[in-house]
Amino acid sequence: MNLRTLILEDLAEMRLWLSEVMREACPDAEITTAPDIRTALAIAGHEVFDLALIDLGLPDGSGLEVLRALKQANPAALCVVATIMGDDASVVGALAAGADGYLLKNQPSALLVRQIRQTLDGVPPLSPAIARRIMTHFRQTGPVVADANLTPREREVLGHIGKGLRNHEVAATLGIGTNTVAAHIKSVYAKLGISSRAEAAWHATKLGL
Amino acid sequence: MNLRTLILEDLAEMRLWLSEVMREACPDAEITTAPDIRTALAIAGHEVFDLALIDLGLPDGSGLEVLRALKQANPAALCVVATIMGDDASVVGALAAGADGYLLKNQPSALLVRQIRQTLDGVPPLSPAIARRIMTHFRQTGPVVADANLTPREREVLGHIGKGLRNHEVAATLGIGTNTVAAHIKSVYAKLGISSRAEAAWHATKLGL
DNA sequence: AAGACAATTACCCGAACAGGGGATGGCATC
């Protein structure tokens, strides 16, 4: 079986280079190229791909449109973003759109070849700089400390409040009385220094519940 | 220069195996091992390390304690978590604690050797399964689309609701009447298909307000 | 110009909520 691959890249020179890299990573690959969103979407309309290298900054839009189209046509398609933009917005946007990898084109081709090869084995291709950035993001959003020493039951109640349940609904799911729920909420309010359930919901999501 | 490395692992057999892997990845390394938190902390008290392989589930606590101690003694130390636990809590906890990598020990040793080698070149060592999990996390938290075509005013009100303000507080900050605020909230509810302000708060944070 | 539509503002009422009090039983620690 040969691998149907799509390379979306506006600059001709870069497009050739990526094709070279692709051919080296997988000689059996059947390579199709597109210089812009329009042609890429036209091709994707009547053809299915297994792997795609997608540039983001294209003259007629963002490569993410194509990525979504490819994923819709074939959810198993491996869509790898290959760009020179390493800013947070681009990375997060690409991952949110369903990208299976994020490679920076300012890397030695040998490294790109290796990462594309690994992709086929299920290893998510992430350029080192991108991996570091993602981990740093977790380091900032991760700290789930400051638990405000809530009791397990309080944490549980707060979790349901954060999901938008009413007191009587929480009571029903936990099998306790509504008054009890209200009592737990009161102590949560006291411990968190708040006085409304919207604030409670905010803290709940912040505490990862 | 030789690389001062610490291997923290409770099971003797696994400790030997990791030492083997380490020696193969970097023959010049000067390897120190510890079977539990206590001895690891004692060693870290009078010795500085450049690289550390840290297990999480230890008999006398979590390896993250040691990780933090090492990072405090030498912020440039490369602390890599090496464990068999791949659950979200462990991964996020480790990254939040400042881990520079996360490796699963149920991988072929050749892969581990390669990833440890790459670590020294600045490539964050992440096992494929872990990288996928992290990316999936982004895929869930990232989507800033699905704006539910809220009007600017509604978005503004929703933002304040999400911060936990009451209707009259929102009214005061926006310089409008409380009834107006209530009306905006109602149309927001209709558009988002919800019926309580806790759910509204949830959506507000999700929409990044 | 006339009509359609969305956004913004406003009012009323019943239901839900916040926060204060106090009470019971269980479980641990001391």
Next chain:
DNA sequence: GATGCCATCCCCTGTTCGGGTAATTGTCTT
């Protein structure tokens, strides 16, 4: 066996919220 913490329940009072209804303005279409 005394103390403290937790979870569970109840009452009460004032405030807030949610839903129905409707007027005003501006924009866009017809």
